[in-house]
Amino acid sequence: MIGATIICTLVGPFDTYYQDTFLFRLYFWGAIVLTSTTYGCLASVWTNLTFRHLSFWQRTLINLPIFTLPFSLVSWEFSSIYYTRQAMPHPMVVVILVGAVDLFVHACIYVSRASRRPVSLSQQTLPQMPAKAPPMHDPAVEPQENAKPEPDDKPDECAFLRRLGPNSGSYLIRLAMNDHYIEAHTDTGIHMLYMRFGDAIAELNAEDGAKVHRSHWVRFAEIIDVERSGPKVALVMSDGVSVPVSRSHKTFLQEKGII
Numbered sequence: 001m002i003g004a005t006i007i008c009t010l011v012g013p014f015d016t017y018y019q020d021t022f023l024f025r026l027y028f029w030g031a032i033v034l035t036s037t038t039y040g041c042l043a044s045v046w047t048n049l050t051f052r053h054l055s056f057w058q059r060t061l062i063n064l065p066i067f068t069l070p071f072s073l074v075s076w077e078f079s080s081i082y083y084t085r086q087a088m089p090h091p092m093v094v095v096i097l098v099g100a101v102d103l104f105v106h107a108c109i110y111v112s113r114a115s116r117r118p119v120s121l122s123q124q125t126l127p128q129m130p131a132k133a134p135p136m137h138d139p140a141v142e143p144q145e146n147a148k149p150e151p152d153d154k155p156d157e158c159a160f161l162r163r164l165g166p167n168s169g170s171y172l173i174r175l176a177m178n179d180h181y182i183e184a185h186t187d188t189g190i191h192m193l194y195m196r197f198g199d200a201i202a203e204l205n206a207e208d209g210a211k212v213h214r215s216h217w218v219r220f221a222e223i224i225d226v227e228r229s230g231p232k233v234a235l236v237m238s239d240g241v242s243v244p245v246s247r248s249h250k251t252f253l254q255e256k257g258i259i
Helices: 002-011 022-050 056-080 090-115 159-161 199-204 247-255
Strands: 172-178 181-187 187-196 209-213 216-219 223-229 230-238 244-245
Touching: 022 056, 022 090, 022 223, 056 090, 056 230, 181 199, 199 216, 209 244, 209 247, 216 244, 244 247
Parallel strands: none
Antiparallel strands: 172 181, 172 216, 181 187, 209 216, 223 230, 230 244
């Protein structure tokens, strides 16, 4: 924000470099940049929370008119206080320029997030374990043809996925608590479920994943990297999201060899 203000002050767009003093340009463009940044952040937060189930660019297209049209009107009226309408650019020019800047900012955010996404463990070269020798055949131990399989008392993840509806996907990546709802992140996207977080975790197999934070449960097989920043630890999941690990769960994850 400070950098944008300094650049606009020095460059002086729309002939403000020749018409106004340095201090006035600093005040004028500082007010424009401050207003656009504040309103842009609020509009972006509202869009991301309301349409969290949509992709990044779908949310960007929804946010574009929400930000561009009101801010263009406000900036036009603010400029008319100091300049005549004949000296100001056409309102459509202002709308197009504000929209272009908004798209450019979102493109930078998208590139920045994509560049920080770590390489999946499946793409890394891992040492191969030696193959196990086939078991020796013992004629004294013959398979029983009519033997019944032992009952499995472990929770069934498929039963939980069926709660999410017909498009729930084939496997679970992580769970996140959102007020009274649960965000179930699967291979098909985000699914909202009205359920207590503890009850949801109780329905899942403890060997497949664990609660790593008071608001997060992760599937071990979907962890692709571990981020460390001082004492803070986060797990990077296969959907590209970093899940924080609370101090009370660090010991358990260390014993599992995950962090």
